Amino acid sequence: MKTIHPDDQSIQQFIFDKDHCDKNIARHINACQICQKMVAGYQELSTDFKAQEVPVLDFNLEDRVLRQITTQLEREKRSNRYFFAGPIVFIIIGIVAILSYIFIGEMKYSFGIEDLSIGFIICVGLLIVTLFSMDMMATYKSKMNKIDFS
């Protein structure tokens, strides 16, 4: 009677996935020399895998990644720094516009200047105040960051 040996998949299952290997197949493999040689072949393959060289990087990954993270954090900080600049400028412009509307008659009467000139003076003044405030805020934040509170 011709002996039927388990197929390649069952042999692999016997070696690498024993929990799911059919008991009859396992019994056959344990008793059959031909199957044992197949098993040995795959075990050799597995051993050769473990003997392979593990790839390594020729640079310090930790340092390089941390450098990139630091750069990223600094960029985020910079963008956060100007996050409130827009709304603040709009609020200032709003306040000045309201005040100008209220006091424009007074100014015309007191200084004797045209509407257009008043607008120009207000805009230049606003620009200077905004830039000055932003610079002050940046200086303040950098000084606060340098202080070690721990």
Add this chain to the structure above:
Amino acid sequence: MEKGNSTDIHLVEMVLKGNTTSFKYIIANTQGLVIQIVYKMINNQQDREDLIQEVYLKVYNKLSSFRFNSKLSTWIGRIAYNTCINYLEKKKIPILDLNVDHESDRQEVINGSSSNGLANFTEDEIFRKERTLILQLEVEKLPPIYRTVVTLFHMEELNYKEISKITNLPLGTLKSYLFRARKQLKENILINYKIEDL
């Protein structure tokens, strides 16, 4: 379900509090796995290095979304694998095509080895070092996914569940890929043994 261990939890918490040095430990603990995945999936050396760094930047940025449903290394491995898959798809590189060269040679060798009791492969005629070198060359010829799963299983010694989580492959599919990869490797080594007469 596998849960993250206490070291993982501690390290993640420290990083989320702003301690970037703790991230160094995470990199040190997991870079072996990430390097293996990227090196097996990608062939170009420069791209490999860039992708490894990209993986860790993604890990850093997504760390707050890690829910400890798996080991941290498995989660990072999955990010590495997905990053590589995205890269391969972008470059239109096939990820699953099995090389069918030398099909007739293969069949002949298999038949020959069967009649000899399939023993040739295990005999000491092929010295271990040469076999390891051949294996390395043959692994390179496999499709990226096969290369990766077979390396994760045999070199990194991860279990089926962990590999399944990293690659997002169902267990049955994963086992089938592993079976085909090993079979192909064994057959190719037999062919090389015959052709090159080592």
